[in-house]
Amino acid sequence: MKAAAVQLRVDADRATMIQRAARLIDAAAEQGAHLVLLPELFSLPFVQPEPDLDYFAHAEDPHDGPSNRMAADRSRAHGITVISSVFEATATPGVYHNTACTYVAGELRSLYRKSHLPFSNGFPEKFYFRPGEHPPETVDTGQTRVGTIICYERHFPELGRHVALDGGSVLAVPVASASAPMREVFQLELRAHAIFNTMFVLCANRIGTEGAKDYFGTSAVYDPDGQILAQAGDSGADELVLAELDLDRVTQRRHTRPFLRDRRPDLYAR
Structure with a gap:
């Protein structure tokens, strides 16, 4: 199965960003992608360090807002x-x-609300969002099972493990991650999720400067060994990251590195 991560430079109004994202989804489908991941809050500027009451104007109905109307339409049009x-x-x-x-294929199969929210390092998300009440779930795409966690949640190994235990072979991570010092940690965490859960990890980030934030991109696809199959460049422009996922490797790795088998949840209760 081929998967694609869309890396975006968010420097225009919502309508323009939605059009640009749609073109990249079309391009991914034309190149054979069956799974396409967009960045966190892809069609609007991300939160700045100081809370802003005007930011609430960006909120939209998840079922009938313009961002998801486009996503559903492109999913339906391409059967992806x-x-x-x-x-x-x-x-x-x-x-x-x-x-x-x-x-x-145009049908909403999962609506996951970010359950772990930061209020640190210039990301006052708790000011804007209420945390979700449910763990991530996996979705049968017809080719495999995919689960999604959002940005800050990569710091919590329990969530990726939950996706793996629910039968997920691919962990999708839409992010809005900035600051150069965090870049190496960011990559280490995603590689770790891939390795200790023996699954593919697909990550889509923003790129470029937005107010006080400098988003470092580094959108990528990682294999179950934590190796980078494909990664965005440093051009600072919109980019599509595509990789072929050999899903049989997930099964193979779960036999040769049976971390899920050897868990001891009876020891972890506390």
Whole structure:
């Protein structure tokens, strides 16, 4: 199965960003991708260090907002899986979520609300979003099972492990990750998720400067050994990262490195 991560430079209005993302999804499908991942909140500028009341104007209905309408449309048109990320406005006034939506052939199969939220290092997400109440779930795409966690959640090994135990062969991680010192840690964490869960990891980040943030890109696809199959360059422009996933390697690695078999959950209760 071929998978693609979309790396975006968010430097235009929402309508323009949605059009650019749609063109990259089309290009990925034309190159044979069955799974396409967009960055965290791909169609709008990400939160800045200081809370901003005007930011709530970006929130949209996850079922009928413009970002997900495009994702569902491109998923349906190409018969592929598209993972979108939106600033979700709920029916309850004042309640918002940072939400990832998985579309398979145009059908919404999963709506995952970011359950771990930072309020540190210039990312005051708890000011804007309510944490989700449910763990990530895996989705059957027809080729494999995919689960999604969002950005900051890569710091929590329990979430990737949850996806693996739920039968996931691919962990999708939409992110908005900035600052040069974090780049090496970022890559180490994603490689670690791939290795100790023996699965592929697909990560899509932003690129370029937005206010006080300098997003470092490094969108990539990692194999179950933690090796980089494909990674975005440093041009600072929009980019598509594509790689072929040999899904049989997940099964093979789970036999030769049976970390899931050898777990001792009876020892982990505390």
